Amino acid sequence: MTNDINGPSRRAVATILALGASAAQFVRPALAQPVTVKADVRIDANEHPEGPIAQAVTAATAALSKSNRYAPGTEREDLITTIAAIDGVKPDMVVPWPGSSDPLYRLVRAYSSATRGLVVAAPVFEMAAGIATDAGYKVTPVPVRPSDLAHDVKAMLAADPNAGLYYICNPNNPVGTLTPLADIEWLAAHIKSDAILLIDEAYIDYTPAQKSTALLAKYPNVVILRTFSKVYGMAGMRMGYTLARPDLIKPLMDWGSPSPYMLPVPAIAAATASLKNYGEITKRVEAIAITRDWTIARLEALGYKSTKGLCNCFMVDWRTPAKPVQQAILAKGVAIGRNWPVWPNMSRITVGTPAEMKAFIAAVEAVKP
Ligand SMILES: Cc1ncc(COP(=O)(O)O)c(C=O)c1O
Known part of the structure; x- marks a missing residue:
């Protein structure tokens, strides 16, 4: 559903497209469609919520x-x-x-x-x-x-x-x-x-x-x-x-x-x-850490365990297949990350702004996975 953090092949295809025609034999046309995420909150692609400093x-x-x-x-x-x-x-x-x-x-x-x-x-x-x-x-x-x-x-x-x-x-x-x-x-x-x-x-x-x-x-x-x-x-x-x-x-x-x-x-x-100007980057790191820990604590209070993420992402365990949960949360305007086949009940969550993470938690409360 996204054009950044979707599965391996689409990532590979994006790269292959960037590399030009010499690699064209590896492109799988069915996967080569760029998709734009339509959601008010995008915490799906492990990007930073703001542009460059x-x-x-x-x-x-x-x-x-x-x-x-x-x-x-x-x-x-x-x-x-x-x-x-x-x-x-x-x-x-x-x-x-x-x-x-x-x-x-x-x-x-x-x-x-x-x-x-x-x-x-x-x-x-x-x-x-x-x-x-x-x-x-x-x-x-x-x-x-x-x-x-x-x-x-x-x-x-x-x-x-x-x-x-x-x-x-x-x-x-x-x-x-x-x-x-x-x-x-x-x-x-x-x-x-x-x-x-x-x-x-x-x-x-x-x-x-x-x-x-x-x-x-x-x-x-x-x-x-x-x-x-x-x-x-x-x-x-x-x-x-x-x-x-x-x-x-x-x-x-x-x-x-x-x-x-x-x-x-x-x-x-x-x-x-x-x-x-690395001091500005350090400020971002500190802000994301505070928001991440707040989000993980809120999820825990709602009964969902998460991995102890130390960067701008972590995985949350819905204890039920993650794909339908991801769709239900998207219907509330929040795009969260995908799941991995080895952990089908877990979704990856990217840490956004405090307002975005509040919207995410509100969506989780509404969906009650
Ligand atoms: C671990 C890791 N490596 C590499 C990349 C590729 O990113 P980019 O090509 O934008 O540098 C990503 C993007 O999500 C990533 O998560």
């Missing part, structure tokens, strides 16, 4: 009038050096992309296959598995650890010790929980030397102490994926980046257009301005 809007607006040039100035270099300084890596480890779906698609295509498979958690953001499945690659889902809902890294390795790509999402969309850094490092240390550990940190700004950046210097086969689509409020602007050794990124160029060199200049400017 004011400084980013100012920077993007200034860049817009110079957008007759592919590269009006040093915008791309400025973004790379800003990220490199923040993460303490050499600038050649940073590659900006138009969002993170684009490099995710390429990473799956380049580093997994029918024989060297992809290992993912269940549940986890389904895009990587969707891309691999569409390509006819081997996919091994491994349930999250029951005790803390973290990725079960030992089970992930045991499930396919010969995999080409291990996908970790930290914090994990949709559960909102963290996988301890020590566990992620254990996986980095134990996978085959020619396998890749991909750490998707789309939501890491909500838990900045959990960044995996230090692993890059210790393990040569780690790739970190980040995006400006979430707390930065830039999903519609398309900016993200990879942190990895340049030789790991080079093969990705075989899987689509040279998009890292053809980025929208206003989006680059907005991304750099967001990082340079």
Whole structure:
């Protein structure tokens, strides 16, 4: 029902469309329909409820009038050096992309296959598995650890010790929980030397102490994926980046257009301005945490248990199939997230503004699932 957080294939198709005709053979036409969500409250797509911070809007607006040039100035270099300084890596480890779906698609295509498979958690953001499945690659889902809902890294390795790509999402969309850094490092240390550990940190700004950046210097086969689509409020602007050794990124160029060199200049400017005014992002993180904890407490008071989400999403257990509940809540004007096949009674909830979450709780009270 949405065009952002719907199932794997539609996400994959959106990326494929962005990559252009060379990947057209993978498009499944029935899934390639963009759908706009019609709801007063949209807490379905893990976006931020507000647009870019004011400084980013100012920077993007200034860049817009110079957008007759592919590269009006040093915008791309400025973004790379800003990220490199923040993460303490050499600038050649940073590659900006138009969002993170684009490099995710390429990473799956380049580093997994029918024989060297992809290992993912269940549940986890389904895009990587969707891309691999569409390509006819081997996919091994491994349930999250029951005790803390973290990725079960030992089970992930045991499930396919010969995999080409291990996908970790930290914090994990949709559960909102963290996988301890020590566990992620254990996986980095134990996978085959020619396998890749991909750490998707789309939501890491909500838990900045959990960044995996230090692993890059210790393990040569780690790739970190980040995006400006979430707390930065830039999903519609398309900016993200990879942190990895340049030789790991080079093969990705075989899987689509040279998009890292053809980025929208206003989006680059907005991304750099967001990082340079990070205090505003921290304020957003704090506000979302307060609203999230309020929402989880209200749901608990109504008798519904939730996962202990630490970012801008969590899952709530309706104790009855989630799809009809999602439809009933939508009929009240509130679009909530989908459910995952492993947990059919649970819906993902994205944290919006306090007013939006009050409307959500009012809808739950009215629907009484
Ligand atoms: C974990 C994760 N990775 C990647 C993406 C892709 O986002 P984008 O292409 O907008 O950067 C999303 C979007 O929902 C996500 O949740």
